[in-house]
Amino acid sequence: MVERYVMSIDQGTTSTRCILFDHRGRLVSVAQREHRQYFPRPGWVEHDAMEIWRNVQRIVPEALAGVGADAAQIAAIGIANQRETTVLWDRRTGTPLGRAIVWQDTRTAPLVDALRDRPGDEFFLDRCGLPPSTYFSAPRIRWLFDHVEDLEKRARNGEVLFGTMESWLIWNLTGGVDGGLHISDPTNASRTMLVNIRTLTWDPELLDFFGVPRPLLPEIRSSAESYGEARALLPGVRIGAALGDQQAALFGQTCFSPGEAKCTYGTGSFLLMNTGTDLVHSRNGLLTTVAYKIFNQPTVYALEGPMAVTGSLVQWFRDRLGLISTAPEIETLARTVEDNGGCYIVPAFSGLFAPYWRSDARGVIVGLTSYITKGHLARAVLEATAWQTREVVDAVNADSGLTLKQLRVDGGMTSDNLLMQMLADVLDVPVVRPLVAETVSLGAAYAAGLAVGYWPDMEVLRRNWYRAGQWLPDMDPERRAYEYESWKRAVERSLGWIRPDDAARARRSGQ
Amino acid sequence: MAGPVQSIERAAAILRLLAAGSRRLGLGEIASSLGLAKGTAHGILRTLQGVGFVEQDETTGKYQLGAALLHLGTSYLDVNELRSRSLNWADALAARSGEAVRLGTPLEGQVLVVHHVFRPDDTLQTLDVGTLLPLHASSLGKVLLAFGTATLDPPEEGLRAYTRHTLVDPGELNRALAEIRELGWGAEVQEMSMGDAGIAAPIRGHGGLVVGAIGLSGRVERICDHRGRPLPALVALVRDAARAISRELGATRW
Numbered sequence: 001m002v003e004r005y006v007m008s009i010d011q012g013t014t015s016t017r018c019i020l021f022d023h024r025g026r027l028v029s030v031a032q033r034e035h036r037q038y039f040p041r042p043g044w045v046e047h048d049a050m051e052i053w054r055n056v057q058r059i060v061p062e063a064l065a066g067v068g069a070d071a072a073q074i075a076a077i078g079i080a081n082q083r084e085t086t087v088l089w090d091r092r093t094g095t096p097l098g099r100a101i102v103w104q105d106t107r108t109a110p111l112v113d114a115l116r117d118r119p120g121d122e123f124f125l126d127r128c129g130l131p132p133s134t135y136f137s138a139p140r141i142r143w144l145f146d147h148v149e150d151l152e153k154r155a156r157n158g159e160v161l162f163g164t165m166e167s168w169l170i171w172n173l174t175g176g177v178d179g180g181l182h183i184s185d186p187t188n189a190s191r192t193m194l195v196n197i198r199t200l201t202w203d204p205e206l207l208d209f210f211g212v213p214r215p216l217l218p219e220i221r222s223s224a225e226s227y228g229e230a231r232a233l234l235p236g237v238r239i240g241a242a243l244g245d246q247q248a249a250l251f252g253q254t255c256f257s258p259g260e261a262k263c264t265y266g267t268g269s270f271l272l273m274n275t276g277t278d279l280v281h282s283r284n285g286l287l288t289t290v291a292y293k294i295f296n297q298p299t300v301y302a303l304e305g306p307m308a309v310t311g312s313l314v315q316w317f318r319d320r321l322g323l324i325s326t327a328p329e330i331e332t333l334a335r336t337v338e339d340n341g342g343c344y345i346v347p348a349f350s351g352l353f354a355p356y357w358r359s360d361a362r363g364v365i366v367g368l369t370s371y372i373t374k375g376h377l378a379r380a381v382l383e384a385t386a387w388q389t390r391e392v393v394d395a396v397n398a399d400s401g402l403t404l405k406q407l408r409v410d411g412g413m414t415s416d417n418l419l420m421q422m423l424a425d426v427l428d429v430p431v432v433r434p435l436v437a438e439t440v441s442l443g444a445a446y447a448a449g450l451a452v453g454y455w456p457d458m459e460v461l462r463r464n465w466y467r468a469g470q471w472l473p474d475m476d477p478e479r480r481a482y483e484y485e486s487w488k489r490a491v492e493r494s495l496g497w498i499r500p501d502d503a504a505r506a507r508r509s510g511q
Numbered sequence: 512m513a514g515p516v517q518s519i520e521r522a523a524a525i526l527r528l529l530a531a532g533s534r535r536l537g538l539g540e541i542a543s544s545l546g547l548a549k550g551t552a553h554g555i556l557r558t559l560q561g562v563g564f565v566e567q568d569e570t571t572g573k574y575q576l577g578a579a580l581l582h583l584g585t586s587y588l589d590v591n592e593l594r595s596r597s598l599n600w601a602d603a604l605a606a607r608s609g610e611a612v613r614l615g616t617p618l619e620g621q622v623l624v625v626h627h628v629f630r631p632d633d634t635l636q637t638l639d640v641g642t643l644l645p646l647h648a649s650s651l652g653k654v655l656l657a658f659g660t661a662t663l664d665p666p667e668e669g670l671r672a673y674t675r676h677t678l679v680d681p682g683e684l685n686r687a688l689a690e691i692r693e694l695g696w697g698a699e700v701q702e703m704s705m706g707d708a709g710i711a712a713p714i715r716g717h718g719g720l721v722v723g724a725i726g727l728s729g730r731v732e733r734i735c736d737h738r739g740r741p742l743p744a745l746v747a748l749v750r751d752a753a754r755a756i757s758r759e760l761g762a763t764r765w
Contacts, residue, residue: 026606027599328591415595415626417640435602435631466631468602469638 004075005029006449007063007234008441009056011081011165012245013102013267016055018063019441020074023454025464027436029066031059038099043106043350046099049087052165053172060233071234076226077173078241078448080248080440081165083191086140088151088216089168091161094177098148100165101140104268104308106350108139109359113500115139119209125281127206128190129197129288134350134359135306137164138193138210145211158215164188166242167218173239175231183227184218186290186299187247195220197279197288200299223247223292224447240451245440246270247291250302252443253408253434254462261396261404263389264440265413268353269310271392272302273400284395285355294450294458303399305354305392309347309363310385311413316349317381323374331418333378341376342367344490345384352494355395362497366490385413386422387487393427406430410439417471425475426484433469521547522555526564526576535573566659569685577659588722588760590616594626597714597756601628601725604752608745610727610734611636612752614714615644615651617661622652622724630729647684648677650699650711651724656684657691658713658721676701696750698741701731708734710741712753716760725753 005020005028017032033055038046064070087100101107115124115132124132132139141162145152154160163171166188171180186200194212196203202217221227224241243251246264250272253262258276263269274291277298281288291302314327324330344366346352351359365380389407397403406429413419414433424431436442449455524545529536536544542552556574559565564580567573597614605612605628614626622644629636646652646661647670655661663670663684670679678684691697696712703709711726727749728734735741 024606027603030599326589326592326595328595329589331591332589412595415598416591417594417638435606435628437598437602466606466629467633467636468605468628468631470629470636471638 002073003069004073004454005067005069006076006078006445006454007060007074007237008078008080008445008448009060009169010245010248010438010441010444011052011056011079011169012440013082013085013104016052016059017438017441018056018059019438019445020063020067020069021442021445021449025436025442025446025461027438027442029063029069030438031062031066033059041107043109045102045105047085047102049089049096049100049165049168052100053169056169056172057233071237074234074237075454076238076240076448076452077230077234078243078444078446079166079169079239080243080245080444081169081188083164083188083244083246084135084137085165086137086144086162087165087168088141088144088155088160088162091159092177094172097151097160098144101144103135104312104350105140106134106359108134108143109351111139111142112359124193124206127196127203128193129279129281130191130193131357132193133357135353136191136193137162138206138212141212141216142210152211155216156213158213160216161218162212162216163218164191164244166244170227170239170242173230173232173234174228178231181228182218183221183242185221185223185242186293187223187244188242189218189220190290191244197290200290200293222295224294224451226451238452240448241444243292243444243447246272246304246306247289247302248441248443248447249410249439250274250443251292251446252436252439252441253410254458254465255408256458256462259400259402260408262408262410262439265310265385265409265411265419267310267312267315269307269385269389269411269413271305271307271389271396273396273402273404275301275303275400277301280399282395282399284398285357286392286395286399287354292447294447303396305395307385307388307392308351308353309349310388311411312349313345313347313381313384314413316347317378323377327412328415330378330381331416333375334382334418337373337375337379339376340367340379340383341372342369343372343376343380344487345377345380346490346494347384348494352491354392356491356495358495360496360498361494364490364494364497366493367486382416382419382422383487385419386426387484389423390426390484404429406432408432408434410434410437412437420469420471421474424471424473426480428473428475428477428480430473431471432467435466435468437468518555521545521551522559525552525555525559526580529565529574529576535568535571535575537571537573541574588716590623590625593714593723593760596759597626597725600752600755600759601626604725604727604748605629605631608727608748610729610745612725612727613639613651614723614725615649615655615711616723617646617655618643620646620661620664622646622649622655622661625723645671645673645703647679648673648699648703650697650709650726650728653688653691653697653699654711654713654724654726655721657688657697660713660721660723673703674701674705678702696746696753699728700735700739700741706731708741710734710746710749712750714753714760715757722760725749725756
């Protein structure tokens with residue numbers, strides 16, 4: 001019998017990957033391509049949506065060729081994507097209207113500050129579960145309307161489509177200008193600040209508030225259901241799932257029960273805990289988000305703690321400081337010293353995310369003395385990720401009333417054994433890596449496979465999960481407490497660096 | 512200013528000669544090709560051998576370029592980089608074989624375990640990244656020895672016998688290594704501890720240079736058939752994983 005596979009396309013912040021999985025959830029083929037990062041001004045981050053679509057067109061055949069499969073052997077396609085990254089395109093030509101504005105982009109900071117003043121966080125938290133932040137899509141749409149001539153008018157005339165990356169890719173895969181499906185799923189749509197977190201529909205009050213016309217927006221479908229067949233690239237293959245990358249990872253880690261949590265370590269890092277069908281409002285700086293919605297089953301929610309800069313701090317260390325030539329070498333360099341030498345790095349490159357949500361913070365390196373070597377800095381880089389995780393775990397424990405018993409980890413940084421040990425040490429719980437490190441892709445594949453009956457139910461998926469590695473806490477409690485306090489003092493020093501009039505000054509000199 | 516150093520010029524000529532040919536050369540061939548006295552050529556070759564730029568085949572006595580020379584420049588591979596690039600394939604190997612997987616690189620006459628994936632059965636296991644294995648008694652080590660990535664410096668009292676199956680006789684070990692070179696993979700059957708066995712294959716980087724080895728290990732009855740021979744299906748999985756990682760590292764032909 002010819003083997004059949006599920007294909008996942010993970011459209012991430014730095015690259016897009018296409019991975020094929022077999023029935024037992026095992027990875028059988030991978031193709032990957034990086035896309036260019038545009039930094040046109042301080043705080044701005046952009047992608048070329050067309051380049052990303054071209055990359056998908058290249059990696060899909062590559063992944064098939066990797067295992068000698070043809071389209072007929074693909075049972076379904078699942079898509080996972082970088083969330084909140086905003087692309088607007090012309091409905092008739094299919095051309096993006098400018099570059100996509102990436103989730104890390106902070107150009108909307110002045111608008112967000114104004115929203116937090118009036119109408120204030122509560123107005124938004126009540127409706128969409130999110131506080132205003134530069135992180136989410138709606139302020140970006142508003143910014144584009146305010147800065148691109150005629151865009152708002154054309155949007156009102158129905159000439160323009162909005163999407164996060166899953167919408168953009170599904171539209172192109174299903175025919176583009178020639179009848180492409182314009183759809184999204186609750187995990188992605190709920191991160192726009194335009195969706196009512198209870199009804200999971202576009203909220204008229206929020207649309208009105210941001211001045212977003214309904215024709216601009218995709219239809220919200222379930223995270224897993226057969227949306228339709230692809231017409232480009234893999235004609236006839238059903239597209240069965242779309243999930244924001246972090247929710248996809250939660251799904252891929254089979255965190256299906258309330259209290260189960262995972263953290264994905266990539267460019268940024270994201271800790272999500274399943275809270276079941278209950279909507280838990282955070283009092284400790286976490287986000288209430290949709291975990292997944294399978295077919296017409298009840299929506300499952302999650303608490304989320306996003307950390308903006310973790311892996312990207314290593315990239316910065318590599319590309320901007322040039323102290324290492326590849327990311328994994330950070331471990332080699334960090335192991336040249338015994339400890340951080342008293343040095344801490346708070347990577348608030350675009351403010352701090354959970355649990356602080358301070359856009360006025362900027363990065364600091366503290367504790368510098370003539371004793372500090374690049375090895376100490378490398379250690380401080382890795383420790384920054386560990387301590388940020390600790391702060392989010394503390395918040396998750398407080399909000400959920402549960403105590404995290406172990407942390408399931410995934411993402412590229414899990415290959416860093418020193419970081420994994422640091423995590424176990426500072427969290428004081430076991431850190432567990434599953435056999436498939438590519439949980440984002442696996443989660444999208446799982447959801448798509450469920451949608452088309454490739455897998456019968458979620459219990460089968462749970463049985464596919466195996467422990468591939470485990471790190472146990474091994475740190476003196478007193479030292480842990482001391483280091484944690486030092487970290488918090490370092491964080492204090494990063495706060496308030498940006499003055500209220502800095503943004504206005506930057507705007508004036510900018511345009 | 513002093514003129515060129517003649518012996519270095521001659522050493523360079525020997526290296527060029529060895530690099531030009533695809534086969535190993537004997538002392539007589541080298542000396543006559545370059546118009547050197549045999550004694551002179553031998554002195555230079557011994558020196559080059561000492562720094563690892565030249566290797567001598569133990570059975571034929573012929574010379575070839577050494578692994579250390581190939582390591583010059585581009586080939587250095589950080590072990591954490593190796594782990595990072597191998598992660599997916601090591602996971603896939605463990606998933607498909609049902610056995611524990613390890614990656615090894617040479618370190619000071621032993622094998623350094625740089626990556627370890629648990630056997631996927633959810634039993635209690637402990638990560639042993641950073642531990643050292645013997646070169647002559649582990650499948651990873653034997654592969655590293657066979658492809659010249661590691662060299663064995665036996666102690667005075669000879670190689671340690673971990674079990675009665677450990678290859679401690681240099682002749683026997685060399686024959687086993689020649690077979691590994693021929694087959695492209697190596698095994699260890701109850702040579703490190705009774706009841707256990709392992710299979711490993713070389714990981715190649717740019718230019719085909721072997722930079723490490725990947726292998727699986729487990730109970731001998733799961734790894735081998737009733738005659739103590741590694742199961743072909745497992746061998747194929749190990750070799751596939753090794754090839755996939757090699758491609759990832761830029762080796763083209765493997």
